Amino acid sequence: MVLFILKSKLFAIALAQIVEQIDEIQPRQIKSLSNKLIREYILHPYTQVKDLRTNLETPAATAVLNGEIDLFIKAYLQQN
Structure with missing residues (x-):
């Protein structure tokens, strides 16, 4: 049970980091594509x-x- 909780917390942290990276990348890509x-x-x-x-x-x-x-x-x- 403890291992399951630890895995879920690590997964949540990793997911939050990925979402942050996507949020940083997306505006630049959208801006560069919209003017061409x-x-x-x-x-x-x-x-x-x-x-x-x-x-x-x-x-x-x-x-x-x-x-x-x-x-x-x-x-x-x-x-x-």
Whole structure:
């Protein structure tokens, strides 16, 4: 019984430390992501999507808007 109480207290301490670390990291990440434009979509008079991080362009704007973004994901992963 004593071992169970000790384990639960240690777990609570470890969990509190993890939550603190997440709280410190999250605001910086959210702030840095909120100001960056990732893609430009042109739908008229022609269709084009340009990824600003990789400079990759595709004329298949409808496909990208339907969720087919694997092309951009692969280009981003290869770049990094």
